[in-house]
Amino acid sequence: MSSLPSISTPRLGVFDSGVGGLTVLRELRQQLPKVAMHYVADTAHAPYGLRDADYIIERSLKVGGHLIDQGARVLVVACNTATAHAIAALRQRWPDVPIVGTEPGIKPAVAQSSVGRIGVMATPATIASARFAGLVQKHAGSVQVFSRACPGLVELIERGDLQSEELRALLAHLCQPLIEAEVDTVLMGCTHYPLIQTQLQETLGSQVKLLNIESAVAQQAARQWQALGLPSAPEAAPLLQTTGDAESLSRFVQQALHWPLSASGLLI
Ligand code: DGL
Numbered sequence: 001m002s003s004l005p006s007i008s009t010p011r012l013g014v015f016d017s018g019v020g021g022l023t024v025l026r027e028l029r030q031q032l033p034k035v036a037m038h039y040v041a042d043t044a045h046a047p048y049g050l051r052d053a054d055y056i057i058e059r060s061l062k063v064g065g066h067l068i069d070q071g072a073r074v075l076v077v078a079c080n081t082a083t084a085h086a087i088a089a090l091r092q093r094w095p096d097v098p099i100v101g102t103e104p105g106i107k108p109a110v111a112q113s114s115v116g117r118i119g120v121m122a123t124p125a126t127i128a129s130a131r132f133a134g135l136v137q138k139h140a141g142s143v144q145v146f147s148r149a150c151p152g153l154v155e156l157i158e159r160g161d162l163q164s165e166e167l168r169a170l171l172a173h174l175c176q177p178l179i180e181a182e183v184d185t186v187l188m189g190c191t192h193y194p195l196i197q198t199q200l201q202e203t204l205g206s207q208v209k210l211l212n213i214e215s216a217v218a219q220q221a222a223r224q225w226q227a228l229g230l231p232s233a234p235e236a237a238p239l240l241q242t243t244g245d246a247e248s249l250s251r252f253v254q255q256a257l258h259w260p261l262s263a264s265g266l267l268i
Contacts, residue, residue: 010230011036013072017046020192021078027218034232043244047154048081049123060086084129098224104189105213106139113185119178122189124149171203188212241266
């Protein structure tokens with residue numbers, strides 16, 4: 001358990017292993033335009049989805065600690081993989097900071113399915129986690145859940161070429177079992193995947209409903225922020241930091257999200 005440092009500007013802290021959490025940040029900026037935000041992409045240590053639980057916990061505590069030291073008073077874990085393995089450790093370390101996680105929305109997906117078969121695409125570490133198994137057990141009921149671990153997908157998205165043939169070929173391979181299972185609903189269980197939603201929809205076919213959780217996560221974070229009664233800031237651009245290459249993150253936010261922002265490097 002750690003006490004909170006004193007700070008001048010309370011911020012909403014957001015992190016992911018890379019660019020995926022920007023899909024959550026995009027929703028947060030829409031819902032809380034006057035809140036100062038701080039985003040960390042832990043790109044030097046991505047992908048989390050191929051790491052073991054100890055590593056994911058260690059990195060999440062390191063990045064979460066940095067955000068809190070810099071003023072985060074609500075923390076958003078904009079990563080399903082880090083939520084699955086590290087949210088309990090984060091909440092134990094900072095019991096006074098509301099910490100909002102990102103988890104595959106099994107419950108809404110189950111409610112959407114008319115045929116009783118849904119697919120979930122997520123990182124290998126998320127699919128293998130006890131938390132994911134618990135969600136399925138709690139919410140699937142009689143609906144069949146086809147879980148698809150997607151190694152390699154985050155790495156291709158991180159490279160930034162979202163139109164490549166390599167990405168299309170990998171998507172075709174990953175989606176094949178879901179197409180064969182004739183699921184009618186697919187859940188994007190990784191915050192990177194909404195960045196390739198169009199390509200994913202094309203691969204799965206227009207009859208498949210594609211669901212994500214980012215807007216619900218942002219709503220939950222907004223509720224937490226408002227409950228604390230923290231002051232709002234003048235409309236401010238979020239602070240973007242990466243443990244990887246700042247140029248690449250800047251290029252990504254400018255090209256994929258059309259935000260005229262630059263990221264800076266971070267050594268933690
Ligand atoms: N964006 C992260 C998630 O939602 C995963 C990325 C990774 O494997 O590093 O799970």
